Amino acid sequence: MVAKKTGAQVMPQRLTTNAVASRRRGSAVPVQNGVRVAVVGCGYWGSKHVRVLSAAPGVAGITLVEANRALALSLQSSFRAVTVCDSLEAALPHVDAVVIATPPRSHAELALTALRAGKHVLVEKPLATSSAEAALLLQEARRTGTVLMVGHTFQFNPAVRELRRRLLAGDFGTIHYIHSARLNLGLYRPDVNVVWDLAPHDISILNFLLGSAPRTVDAWSASFAFGGVEDVAYIRLEYDNPKVVGYAHLSWLDPRKTRTVTVVGSKKMAVYDDLAEEPLRIFDRGVQGCEDAAPSHERPAIYRYGDIVAPHIRPDEPLALQDRHFVDCILQGIEPETGGEHALGIISTLEAIDRSIGRRGVELPGLQPRVALHTEPSLPGVALVPTSIAAEIRQ
């Protein structure tokens, strides 16, 4: 059975008979009386997994594996039913599944250990830090017949799902472009750059909205605060089917927290703002050319300013929906919406972005004359910089 989606509900894909059979051939240990889950890494995000899993139907018990023992014990005092183990290896005999919420560079090794023990695994984004690691995890999950899922949480966000529903229904007409902005002051991560930290969200949202993967990527990045660690990036993703260009602006160095996705279509436009009280707003706005207009100094265009609609979005917590989906996939033998293959595609895109960042921009032919812009600034104290000099500065 193929994916069924009803509104904001997550209805997982049922595996084909062959896939279920191959799962049964694997070494995954059958789950009885609910899923016992180990959460490895109980910091900022892992502790949220502990909270939502504690309330999730189908979960029979939670084991905490956290390098900082004091942190594990303090969490245990809040969630009394959980147990604490010193290492993943010590926890494995007592659990059916593992959620990994440690820093990205440790994901692949921990996930591989769990998969080799026949455990189902949910790994936080990014799944791994190279496509070779991601492919190995996917191969191991297939061999052992276990569920491998990645925490692309926004795919479980009811506002994103409603936006996708409207997009698929053709409400926006032809999509001109989609722009995603994920900015804040920090959080600087020690082991990956801003692209590997944040872009998995933007790429997964864009792929999910368009039901497609990009064919080409272009990217630019800069390291401002710490040498060698990119903290600002601009990414351009070109999709073929449908033919849409997506842009993502990512920053750990911005004064304001921003989490928006803007869809610009020929009929309507939309802004999904994850921080707003009304997270999705649909704008009946647009522009069209006007061939018959009388000659004018302005370009003949008709602007449409219609209603702005904020559809009701169920306030379900995306992480809770995501973790329930993981448990459902284990109990029902179904393929996750954000499974290993999906995650491998995102990792390959991140690697392509890295390669694109390494490329130099197009150089302008020779130095162009410094035009008179400097001599007469239009505002007192404002010196305009001609394009040719701006290009020199960038280099």
Ligand SMILES: NC(=O)c1ccc[n+]([C@@H]2O[C@H](COP(=O)([O-])OP(=O)(O)OC[C@H]3O[C@@H](n4cnc5c(N)ncnc54)[C@H](O)[C@@H]3O)[C@@H](O)[C@H]2O)c1
């Ligand atoms: N899906 C989302 O929206 C989202 C949001 C935030 C973070 N994340 C992801 O979650 C992961 C963790 O991020 P965070 O912000 O919680 O980091 P964090 O630093 O707050 O927490 C990581 C924890 O892992 C522990 N740890 C490290 N190695 C360990 C090991 N081998 N065994 C046991 N514990 C270990 C550390 O002691 C720490 O407490 C990252 O991959 C990040 O990208 C996802």
